Amino acid sequence: MAVPKLEQLSKSVVQGPSLATGAVPTRDWMDTPAVFKAGNYAYPAKKDKVEYLNSQKGLNFPNAREWSPEDDDWKLPDNWEEIILKGLKERLEKFRSLKIFMDCCVRCGACADKCHFFLGTGDPKNMPVLRAELLRSVYRNNFTLGGKILGKMLGNREMTAGVLKEWFMYSYQCTECRRCSVFCPYGIDTAEVTMMLRELLHLVGIGINWILEPVSNSNRTGNHMGLQPHTFKDNVEFLVDDVENLTGVRPNISFNRKGAEILFITPSADVFAEPGLYTAMGYLVLFEAIGLDYTWSTYASEGGNFGLFTSNESMKKLNAKMYAEAKRLGVKYIIGGECGHMWRVLHQYMDTMNGPADFLEVPVSPITGTVFENTASTRMVHVSEFTADLIKHGKLKFDKSRNSHVKATYHDSCNTARAMGLLDEPRYILDHVVDWVEMPENTIREQTFCCGSGTGLNTDEIMELRMRSGLPRANAVKYVKEKHGVNMLSCVCAIDRATLTSLMDYWNPGVGVCGISELVGNAIIQEGETRGDELDEGLRTLV
Amino acid sequence: MKYAFSFLAVIGLTVIAGLGSQIPGMPYLFGVALPYLALLIFLVGFIYKVVGWAKSPVPFSIQTSCGQGKSLDFIKHNRLEAPNTTSEVVARMALEILTFRSLFRNTKSEIYDGPKITYESSKWLWLFALMFHYSFLVIVVRHLRLFFNPVPEWITWLEMGDGIFQVGAPNWYVTDVLLVVAVVYLFGRRIWNANIRYISLINDFFPLVLIFGIAATGILMRYVLRTDIDIVNIKSLAVGLVTFSPVIGSEIGAIFYIHVFLVCVLLIYFPFSKLMHLGGVFLSPTRNMKNNTRAVRHINPWNDPDIKPHSYSAYEDEFREYMVDAGIPVEKELPAKKDEE
Numbered sequence: 034m035a036v037p038k039l040e041q042l043s044k045s046v047v048q049g050p051s052l053a054t055g056a057v058p059t060r061d062w063m064d065t066p067a068v069f070k071a072g073n074y075a076y077p078a079k080k081d082k083v084e085y086l087n088s089q090k091g092l093n094f095p096n097a098r099e100w101s102p103e104d105d106d107w108k109l110p111d112n113w114e115e116i117i118l119k120g121l122k123e124r125l126e127k128f129r130s131l132k133i134f135m136d137c138c139v140r141c142g143a144c145a146d147k148c149h150f151f152l153g154t155g156d157p158k159n160m161p162v163l164r165a166e167l168l169r170s171v172y173r174n175n176f177t178l179g180g181k182i183l184g185k186m187l188g189n190r191e192m193t194a195g196v197l198k199e200w201f202m203y204s205y206q207c208t209e210c211r212r213c214s215v216f217c218p219y220g221i222d223t224a225e226v227t228m229m230l231r232e233l234l235h236l237v238g239i240g241i242n243w244i245l246e247p248v249s250n251s252n253r254t255g256n257h258m259g260l261q262p263h264t265f266k267d268n269v270e271f272l273v274d275d276v277e278n279l280t281g282v283r284p285n286i287s288f289n290r291k292g293a294e295i296l297f298i299t300p301s302a303d304v305f306a307e308p309g310l311y312t313a314m315g316y317l318v319l320f321e322a323i324g325l326d327y328t329w330s331t332y333a334s335e336g337g338n339f340g341l342f343t344s345n346e347s348m349k350k351l352n353a354k355m356y357a358e359a360k361r362l363g364v365k366y367i368i369g370g371e372c373g374h375m376w377r378v379l380h381q382y383m384d385t386m387n388g389p390a391d392f393l394e395v396p397v398s399p400i401t402g403t404v405f406e407n408t409a410s411t412r413m414v415h416v417s418e419f420t421a422d423l424i425k426h427g428k429l430k431f432d433k434s435r436n437s438h439v440k441a442t443y444h445d446s447c448n449t450a451r452a453m454g455l456l457d458e459p460r461y462i463l464d465h466v467v468d469w470v471e472m473p474e475n476t477i478r479e480q481t482f483c484c485g486s487g488t489g490l491n492t493d494e495i496m497e498l499r500m501r502s503g504l505p506r507a508n509a510v511k512y513v514k515e516k517h518g519v520n521m522l523s524c525v526c527a528i529d530r531a532t533l534t535s536l537m538d539y540w541n542p543g544v545g546v547c548g549i550s551e552l553v554g555n556a557i558i559q560e561g562e563t564r565g566d567e568l569d570e571g572l573r574t575l576v
Numbered sequence: 577m578k579y580a581f582s583f584l585a586v587i588g589l590t591v592i593a594g595l596g597s598q599i600p601g602m603p604y605l606f607g608v609a610l611p612y613l614a615l616l617i618f619l620v621g622f623i624y625k626v627v628g629w630a631k632s633p634v635p636f637s638i639q640t641s642c643g644q645g646k647s648l649d650f651i652k653h654n655r656l657e658a659p660n661t662t663s664e665v666v667a668r669m670a671l672e673i674l675t676f677r678s679l680f681r682n683t684k685s686e687i688y689d690g691p692k693i694t695y696e697s698s699k700w701l702w703l704f705a706l707m708f709h710y711s712f713l714v715i716v717v718r719h720l721r722l723f724f725n726p727v728p729e730w731i732t733w734l735e736m737g738d739g740i741f742q743v744g745a746p747n748w749y750v751t752d753v754l755l756v757v758a759v760v761y762l763f764g765r766r767i768w769n770a771n772i773r774y775i776s777l778i779n780d781f782f783p784l785v786l787i788f789g790i791a792a793t794g795i796l797m798r799y800v801l802r803t804d805i806d807i808v809n810i811k812s813l814a815v816g817l818v819t820f821s822p823v824i825g826s827e828i829g830a831i832f833y834i835h836v837f838l839v840c841v842l843l844i845y846f847p848f849s850k851l852m853h854l855g856g857v858f859l860s861p862t863r864n865m866k867n868n869t870r871a872v873r874h875i876n877p878w879n880d881p882d883i884k885p886h887s888y889s890a891y892e893d894e895f896r897e898y899m900v901d902a903g904i905p906v907e908k909e910l911p912a913k914k915d916e917e
Contacts, residue, residue, distance in 0.1 A: 128632060130638060130861045133859055139850045152693060166775065186778060220672075222862045254891075262899045409872075425650050454641035461651065
């Protein structure tokens, strides 16, 4: 599906007949069916991937088949309504959040224009309140007193195939970024609703390939990209070669090494594709500069966890590798690389799901002696926390002018901002390594806008949707680009590094995307280095 | 359509109470039986709902951090927006419940040519919501004077404060005016704001119209139809209700029964509706949990210990040859190769 030209889409988001721009649909939302056509949905999961996942202990991915959302018949199991309602009942009993969020919404509409999908598409069902109402209408119908009697008049409705299709469309037009939950007077978090919808859909065999293939890869090979151990090692070694060529210092690395002090885990995308590669080179430079005793793992070679976008069971199963590997290798603790949703899992789920990590030690920086009390139980430190601490103690020597080709701004990843509160560590680092400016205040920190392609929606077949939903973020970048000449969008998220690159190329050509650690790597003065002033693009310089 | 229905419903209820209460014998139903029943349904329903919520566990600590979390010493922790201790959570919740902190953040987005999106601070909803809730609270508390004999001093003080402007006779209460203004605003925005009009249900209009009806009948009673009601009888009925010895003296006035009837409908409607946000706001996991999940382990009662990772040994079994070739350490060496045949 071709992406519309910039001029076309620019016009469309402003003048298109959408609720965001003031055109009120004449039909009630319940009478407006979801219509699937090429370009507005992500491809369904491949049969063999679903079968593989279903064969794994602890996971439940039934009804593997070939199907298309464009077909009328989605080849659902005969008793699918029963499965869905039973699944919903079970989840209401397991998650207080779901019950509260179903009962308490007053439809005040404060969330409506906070969603990047709504701003970019103008589709009323992308207002968080209405997205949740897609489920709430069924909940009220089946699980509240008098629900069925009062019926449609009160916004209640039966579970039908049409409703299911709507769920599929709109739970995959939400990146679970939680921006709406910041503004909701009851803290209603659409991410919780979307997560439940996606879990329910998997019960009847509805899922997308861009998520389930990485999940199955990650389970089998250890990472989303499906890199086998030797390939993963090769990839990192290429980066080692590059760093040596550029700086004259060859980073010392190891894989699956028992007895290392620290296990380092980052999203596999960082060793797989630009611009993540440069972030990974930044890690290599940083760790070499301080002589860190650490190892990579090929078994736990994925920081990210697409299980988060699938079901809590798959999240747990994938995440469990981290502790299993840390235990096997006998490390003291784990450092995690730059990634958004990975850190949501690590900060809010990992310890609960797979702890206690009593075989690890409370993290202490071997260089500064700082005890990371905030990770006393999980025993996993964010690389930005680790780096900020090094800088504070003067353990890193920087030449900021090595980033003089960069005028940066900083994008808070949704998850590190709203599910962790990691806001000022990256900013502290930026202050020391690069010249940078903030984007407008309603688009940063806890109010940050999603890249538009998170939660496994960074697939090419829905590029127009992605460019629309990424518009609020791109627009804020455009503002600082025009005002301050910003040419680099820095972030601490691997999905961002991939998706913001497409977004910038589309809306703001000329603005690059980088990880914070790339800028750190650029600026570090290493002992024994032979780099001169000729690296005019830092670690990106072609030699 | 939806709001018209809400008006019809409230008008219908008004007619029922206005006419019904005039039938001999019926005042007892409207003045005694229904209030008791309504209060019972409200209390039982409210508790049932809250207990129902509490029965479901909170498996994961999913607070929404709206500020810097606690990390390194030199990074300033935002204790209110990313609380780390119980007292910080209490402070955050207090701010949320008493001052509607999250609504205060509200912005309004607009899309202009370019495209250019702007986000302007928009505090109207916050202002009128606060006005509405606090006026309602003061009015409810003020009404307690009817149930006590003698009236506690603090209620008298509250009443005096509420009537501080000394306008009109009888003296107008500030909260009466604010409540009506706020209800009209909250109703109005559901009509003129396209986003909100599209999502509004009868369940959104009905309580507003009902509360408007309650306020209107109350105001009529106090300021307009004062001669039609017997305040002494009302007081003795109210005191009788709380002492479980209700007596209905002579004619009290239809307007009183309408007022009481609408309040009863509100009480009965409450536990089955979105009005339960009153209880829910206290239990919302994104607001009432700590952001200390890496420091203190949160327990999930249904955590399934049988969900294990794809094991390292299975992984090594599948890739051992490649690993050995690539010089990656393995747990089990490759079997010795057989001599070439």
